[in-house]
Amino acid sequence: MNEPANPIATLIWTFGLMSLFAVGGANSAIPEMHRVAVDVHHWITDKQFADAFAISQLSPGPNVLIVTLIGYSVAGFFGAIAATLAMCGPTAVLAYYVSRLLGRSSHSRWPAIIQAALVPLSVGLMGASALILALSSDGSWMAALVTVCAAVLAFATRLNPFWMLAAGGLLGFAGVI
């Protein structure tokens, strides 16, 4: 770590700020997480980023936990906690105050307009997340094929995603990917 500042402080500042731009949820911020953690700070490699995504999908809980893994790789246990709370705390407090405010004047049509305006932005961000994750994960044609099959299966059926992840892990273990 050749950061001059305290790494925990850097984590808090980085993810606290990032959370305010996570329009539509934590997954929208994946490209920014990748840019910051891999390209700017060199905290982790591209491959480790893909692994962090895989582990965060394997573990229970909200998707935001990829931040916990990035935090851990920077500053261990306290890094994990600090990064997670920085990503989740400020926006939760913001949501609390906005919900109280809106509760008093709930017939405004602004919430609907804001929401309609933010949906395409947030889906575009998610699409960019998908692209960046695919570039990090799919190093071979077989890997790309597995991704495409999983995408088609998940889109067309209501299959529990756990089985897809398990099948992917099995194929990886067998050395197919």
Added chain:
Amino acid sequence: MPPDSPPAAVPKPDISAPVPSSQPGLLELFLAFAKMSLAGFGGVLGWARRAIVDQHRWMTAEEFNETFALCHFLPGPNIVNLSFVFGSRFGGLAGGLAAFAGLLGPPMLITTILASLYSRYGEIDALRRILAGVSCAAVGFFIAVVLRMMMPLIKKRDVVGMIILIAVFVAIGLLRLPLPAVLLVGIPLSLAITYSMRRRVPA
């Protein structure tokens, strides 16, 4: 309606707002959110709806949708925002914190343990191969989620929305521009377009 409804954190002007069948305490909030979070695999939202609306009847489906819509258009992890807003409705700040801690605490500890295992054993060949396979499948699942979210825009033939979507995709995914810069341009632009379109076509 009896005038003795409990002093909720969010005063509802809605007359038909039903009094929830039970008022959850702090421990109950913590446990309920911990449970739905640990059950939630590939997203907690479905479990949250089931627990809050169907199981505990703490909210009606409409109230839940309204609360979620609010948490969805605000930045940050939606379901985490929802836990705080929901909890604070029943127990003020303490209730918000209890639900927030329940949702985030246990899975955060599990993930931290997994992270430490990964940092120790992540270089083992078999594990590397398994994780590579899992991440391929996980990305596929993620792509399907994005496609599902895109379908309403396509069905509505929302051309403007699709152009904004593609512009953001190019700026972030291909050009790798910083997120704050893109949003500081994108949000005002999208808001202005949406607002002016709604004025012209009163839906």
